[in-house]
Amino acid sequence: MKLLVTGGAGFIGSAVVRLAITRGHAVVNLDALTYAACLDNVADVAGDPGYSFVQADIRDRSALDATLARYRPDAIMHLAAESHVDRSIDGPGAFIDTNVMGTYTLLEAARDYWDANGRPETFRFHHISTDEVFGSLGPTGMFTETTPYDPRSPYSASKAASDHLVRAWHETYGLPVVLTNCSNNYGPYHFPEKLIPVIILNALAGKPLPIYGDGSNVRDWLYVEDHADALLTVLQKGAVGESYNIGGENERTNLELVQTLCTILDGKRPKESGTYSDQITFVTDRPGHDARYAIDPTRIRQELGWRPSVTVEEGLERTVQWYLDNEPWWRALQDRDGVGQRLGSAK
Numbered sequence: 001m002k003l004l005v006t007g008g009a010g011f012i013g014s015a016v017v018r019l020a021i022t023r024g025h026a027v028v029n030l031d032a033l034t035y036a037a038c039l040d041n042v043a044d045v046a047g048d049p050g051y052s053f054v055q056a057d058i059r060d061r062s063a064l065d066a067t068l069a070r071y072r073p074d075a076i077m078h079l080a081a082e083s084h085v086d087r088s089i090d091g092p093g094a095f096i097d098t099n100v101m102g103t104y105t106l107l108e109a110a111r112d113y114w115d116a117n118g119r120p121e122t123f124r125f126h127h128i129s130t131d132e133v134f135g136s137l138g139p140t141g142m143f144t145e146t147t148p149y150d151p152r153s154p155y156s157a158s159k160a161a162s163d164h165l166v167r168a169w170h171e172t173y174g175l176p177v178v179l180t181n182c183s184n185n186y187g188p189y190h191f192p193e194k195l196i197p198v199i200i201l202n203a204l205a206g207k208p209l210p211i212y213g214d215g216s217n218v219r220d221w222l223y224v225e226d227h228a229d230a231l232l233t234v235l236q237k238g239a240v241g242e243s244y245n246i247g248g249e250n251e252r253t254n255l256e257l258v259q260t261l262c263t264i265l266d267g268k269r270p271k272e273s274g275t276y277s278d279q280i281t282f283v284t285d286r287p288g289h290d291a292r293y294a295i296d297p298t299r300i301r302q303e304l305g306w307r308p309s310v311t312v313e314e315g316l317e318r319t320v321q322w323y324l325d326n327e328p329w330w331r332a333l334q335d336r337d338g339v340g341q342r343l344g345s346a347k
């Protein structure tokens, strides 16, 4: 297949690009190269004859039309987004612009392209979304595909809005869409403002390891390469108009997660004295911090036969090792705007 991947220079998009090229697909990576992008993430496949890159913004309709006309993809995998909850608290406008208006613009460009080509049934518009659209769980229960939407941050509200637009373009115009809502990802090339890289890099630098609130918030962690595999599975086997929840069934409190990372680091790069856990510091909580997310992945497992290949213990080991082995990659990103600062704490 020829895939147009938006946001392919980001964390998850680049994992999709690398896997798709490895599996023999052609990929057009369309990315605006915001602060969160890094083309080094796709350096391993950038020389492949099936790979192309277009620097463009998903809000730029004429650039989208030109890209679709030139490359004629069989499917669009839409990952481009503003993705950091803390930044959405400080500046929600960028999230509405890109995640809502950008998705609208991309849907309209896709609809015209699909119409102009005789509305092929095999075309797919795959919208990649988050479990955060479902809101916050108590101590029990899990999100399924029929859980009502209840977003609580500007980020999750903008993703919920974009999900609704994608479903509406299917119901109203017949555009062949699939949607996925995934839990928290982690792994190589994770931008150094997100929790896991922050903890690894602060630990190595001897800095405090910041934990929001009391660390009891629960997240369900999935290795990014397993997410990329799930996305290609849904793209190729998912039913049109349907959504699939993707999760690793690996619930951890933030405090447990950070302690696990400290233990791995203690083994791989021991401190002269003490343990990395000594650097743990509790800081003011994020406003509106969702208590718990948990995905019920029964549908994707039973209907499409997908399951994660990596346990969270193995995935975290690999991730820590990757950061130890790839210092030039993360050092180059630490100067970017806002990285290393506390964001999103203002009420």
Ligand SMILES: NC(=O)c1ccc[n+]([C@@H]2O[C@H](COP(=O)([O-])OP(=O)(O)OC[C@H]3O[C@@H](n4cnc5c(N)ncnc54)[C@H](O)[C@@H]3O)[C@@H](O)[C@H]2O)c1
Binding pocket: 006, 007, 008, 009, 010, 011, 012, 013, 030, 031, 032, 033, 034, 035, 036, 037, 038, 056, 057, 058, 059, 078, 079, 080, 081, 082, 083, 084, 098, 102, 128, 129, 130, 131, 159, 181, 182, 183, 184, 185, 186, 191
């Ligand atoms: N990170 C997670 O744990 C997670 C979980 C579930 C779903 N998601 C969703 O997956 C997608 C990718 O997430 P990520 O963590 O890789 O994000 P990321 O922030 O690492 O990457 C986003 C990419 O999109 C690009 N981009 C941003 N605005 C753009 C615009 N206007 N036009 C074109 N490109 C633009 C950026 O340059 C960047 O390369 C997002 O839609 C996100 O909502 C993320």
